[in-house]
Amino acid sequence: MSTKSQFGLFKLRRFLPLFVTQFLGAFNDNLLRAALVAIFTFTVLVSENHEDIYVIAAQGLLSLPFFLFSATAGTLADYFEKSRLITYVKYGEVVIAFLIALAFWSKQPAFMLGLLFLLGTQSAFFAPLKYSILPQHLDSSEIVGGNGVVQMGTFVAILLGTIIGTQLVGTEPEQDVDYVVPVVLAVFIIFVAVAGLIASYFIPKARSHLDSKPRWNPITVTRDLLKIASERRSVMRSILGVAWFWSLGAVYLAQLPNLTEDYLYSSKSVLTLLLSVVTISIALGSLTCEKLSRKHVEMGLVPIGAFFISVIGIELFFAINAVPETAPRTVLAFLQTPSSYRVLIEMVFLGFFMGIYVVPLQTLVQVRTPVEKRARVIAAMNVMNAFVVVCGALWSLLWLHVIGWDIPSLFLFMSIFNACVSVYIFLQVPEFTMRFVVWMLSHSMYRVRHEGIDLVPESGGALIACNHVSYIDALVLAGAVRRPIRFVMAKDVYDMPFLNYLFRACRTIPIAPKSVDPDTYDKAFEDIEQALEEGDLLCIFPEGRLTPDGKVGEFKSGIMKILEKTPVPVVPAALKGLWGMKFTHHGEGLFKGSWKLRSKLGVALSAPVEGPDVNLYALQREVVRLRGAYQ
Known part of the structure; x- marks a missing residue:
């Protein structure tokens, strides 16, 4: 069950323990880094001639493990159950925290830097676990908010760790390192590490999905990772x-x-x-x-x-x-x-x-x-x-x-x-540009009200069957539905200047009457079948043309031909409020309609109908019902 607000995630066991664990880990990393930078800069522990070298090393050694070990960490995260692996990583942080206390007591800069590298290493192993477990524990409607909260927590942890680490050491030049500062730092770091370990025990399980055994050569594994990402x-x-x-x-x-x-x-x-x-x-x-x-x-x-x-x-x-x-x-x-x-x-x-x-x-x-x-x-x-x-x-x-x-x-x-x-x-990736236009359209030109958006299947091949009112129907629908949509639309609309760039960006499938362009017609049905088999969400306008009078026209049989080969669920949908606006056939021309900003539009959807149960006339009646009297 999804939450109404991203802050409601803090009430959920499937999120809060992970957030606390990652927050404390990021805090500890930056507390130690900032403390070491302050020690090397403002104390007499290292000579003035070498302080720049130690400061640069402290900045770099926390990031270097991400380059060296991320490949292995990602493979392990896919191979083992994630919550258990997080706990193991946190045990490592506790051990490193006690070693840090020993390093502070010994006042050996090289020892301190080595442990900073180890702390960065455990963070490198934790990072892919943190971000890959989120989609397994959060609903699709929670994932953006969850990422936002985690990102917020990360930066607040960086800020607090940096400030506290610096202030604990002090910023007076040429000061000596007495035994009070190292003891306070060590106790602080150990306490935070233990708290993170305890929090990790409450993270719900997230099963692994990799059957083959992990490989350990970092060079070949990194190469394979980049290949997978590409x-x-x-x-x-x-x-x-x-x-x-x-x-x-x-x-x-x-x-x-x-x-x-x-x-x-x-x-x-x-x-x-x-x-x-x-x-x-x-x-x-x-x-x-x-x-x-x-x-x-x-x-x-x-x-x-x-x-x-x-x-x-x-x-x-x-x-x-x-x-x-x-x-x-x-x-x-x-x-x-x-x-x-x-x-x-x-x-x-x-x-x-x-x-x-x-x-x-x-x-x-x-x-x-x-x-x-x-x-x-x-x-x-x-x-x-x-x-x-x-x-x-x-x-x-x-x-x-x-x-x-x-x-x-x-x-x-x-x-x-x-x-x-x-x-x-x-x-x-022109999809970024297309989504920008869609977002601006739905947040500046129009006020779009949504009904039944959550009824669209979250995954797997499916069809949306919608009435066709204007040349921007695809943009309005794309801005309303959470999943990426591939549209099937008339080739003459698809070929319109500027809009063609956007339609290609979202991999729109052009179609034309068989009597006019048989090649485009046949290619369209081949592409539709392939897209549905690959699990894409498609939208088709069964009327086959823009409405000339604002009413829902007769549905053509093309959608039934699609369902014969790939009987996927069909989601009835209706656009409301577009008729009479620009980009419709209302009036004497394309731009003769109303140009009222912030006009109210509606996008209404009803429950999916399984492919074998779809009836063309019943589907048309459902779209008419969804649209209502509001054109």
């Missing part, structure tokens, strides 16, 4: 989008300390403010996705997020350069200065739209991957994340220290390059 273009391009998000975020967050001191001329308290603002904004953007997408995977949000990331990033370049060198250093003074306040506001919106951008991509990877391959595909995503983050770090190093350009220009470049990456992804 089986669907939309999945692989979404993985690239997620990896780019982490790289972009890593570049921004890594440069915030120097940006605050050298370009905003402010204190470390302002750095904490900016770090908090960006992280919380990403979390809020992640949570907002569920409402904007009506609880299903809405790819149309990705272009919106990408556009504003670039626009705000470019504006941020000018905002930073507008801050005078006399800028105040305290938080209160920073908030009262217009130029500084401008930077803060743009950081808020930048983080928000980054959250809007990443959650649909992350969710799409989960729901469009077969359950028996899901953990391995997520592991492939983690490999790509680690690789692209490292590339981003190396590029930052080249930009700032080899070429010698500044941080604001680095942000400007990343914003422009973000636009290039996004355009590449959208050209490779």
